[in-house]
Amino acid sequence: MKKILILIVGASGVGKDTLLKELKKYLSANFIKRYITRQPDINESNYYVSKEAFKVLENSAYFISSWSAHNNFYGISKNSIKEGLNIISVSRAVIKNFEDIFEEVYTINITLNKKILKQRLLNRKRESLNEIENRLNRDYKIINAKNLIEFENNKEVNESTKELKNLIETILNKTTK
Numbered sequence: 001m002k003k004i005l006i007l008i009v010g011a012s013g014v015g016k017d018t019l020l021k022e023l024k025k026y027l028s029a030n031f032i033k034r035y036i037t038r039q040p041d042i043n044e045s046n047y048y049v050s051k052e053a054f055k056v057l058e059n060s061a062y063f064i065s066s067w068s069a070h071n072n073f074y075g076i077s078k079n080s081i082k083e084g085l086n087i088i089s090v091s092r093a094v095i096k097n098f099e100d101i102f103e104e105v106y107t108i109n110i111t112l113n114k115k116i117l118k119q120r121l122l123n124r125k126r127e128s129l130n131e132i133e134n135r136l137n138r139d140y141k142i143i144n145a146k147n148l149i150e151f152e153n154n155k156e157v158n159e160s161t162k163e164l165k166n167l168i169e170t171i172l173n174k175t176t177k
């Protein structure tokens, strides 16, 4: 069986962790846990590691890909990618790390208009207003990905989750033909 990767990208707060958490209930796939130097919140599941431990893992080539964002480090271990469908939330900056190694890589860019995004970040209450403004003002360049699909998370969570599930199943059907 071949390895198929779906990379989930999108600005902070567009709903990546929420959608992935919900998707697990409806879709059979390897939902990859990331190593992060921040304690997980209720929507995300990750392996929490200290910054020191992260550096040790990174220096021993444990990660297939690693990056930093908003003062935290993120990594995906080499051994986490399995045969079949793999789904991972990653930084848009590291898409190429996966495309260089695997043949079947599809990137889903989760989008949301800025007004709703700001409201959701405020409701989440994870960052200060200043941090939220910084996140909203980040300059997002065009995403470079071989197979890029846009997905707008502007419906309520259940509805959006079903749409995302359908989208992934459509991608899968194409790859198995």
Ligand SMILES: Nc1ncnc2c1ncn2[C@@H]1O[C@H](COP(=O)(O)OP(=O)(O)OP(=O)(O)O)[C@@H](O)[C@H]1O
Pocket: 010, 011, 012, 013, 014, 015, 016, 017, 018, 019, 043, 120, 121, 123, 124, 153, 154, 155, 156, 157, 160
């Ligand atoms: N479809 C939706 N409708 C309403 N609220 C949503 C929806 N999707 C996500 N949210 C809410 O928006 C907030 C941000 O979502 P989430 O934490 O999943 O974003 P994220 O993209 O993973 O952010 P980050 O990259 O900063 O971790 C959360 O409070 C979540 O409950």
